[in-house]
Amino acid sequence: MDDFGKQAMAGLRVLLALTVLTGVLYPAAVWGVSRLPGLHANAEAVGTALVGVDREGDRWFRTRPSAATPPASGGSNKGERDAGQDAVVAERRAAVAAREGVPADRVPEDAVTASASGLDPHISAAYADLQVPRVARARGLAEDRVRALVSAHTEGRAAGVLGEPGVNVTALNRALG
Secondary structure (H helix, E strand, O other): OOHHHHHHHHHHHHHHHHHHHHHHHHHHHHHHHHOOOOOEEOOEEOOOOOOOOOOOOOOOOOOOOOOOOOOOOOOOOOOOOOHHHHHHHHHHHHHHHHHHOOOHHHOOHHHOOOOOOOOOOEEEHHHHHHHHHHHHHHHOOOHHHHHHHHHHOEEOOEOOOEOOOEEEHHHHHHHHO
16 A cells, blocks of 8 residues: 555545544533433522523523524624514514513513623623512512522622623522522
């Protein structure tokens, strides 16, 4: 066999080995680990507040909407000039305004626009503040008590300067019980 044939065979062996490793073994291992008991409870990741978990009902704070249906990781790839996106945002704005009992112009942007991954656990302080009266009323709690929980779960800017402060909804809802 000449040098070209040897190199081609070596390349083919590497291709096959990497295909098996990255296309079969690694996905199978990830799937297997995800099935271990104690990692999930009621379809919610246990022990992490890094994934947004949106809960239905007035007793819970709501996360940002997800572009994926059902809620999963993924964006919509729609831009701000997309007519379909305008309709989706308007529909979400009306729904949030009705749920929270406020005029549509008081609904913050993060209440109607999805995060890039659809799994962001953080919302703005303004969106959390908008939800306090509903959650307090549904739980029979004083608004001051619920606002204190929101404050306790508000995280500052990353590295002290990046982004805006945000409220971790997953951790906040866990604290509400």
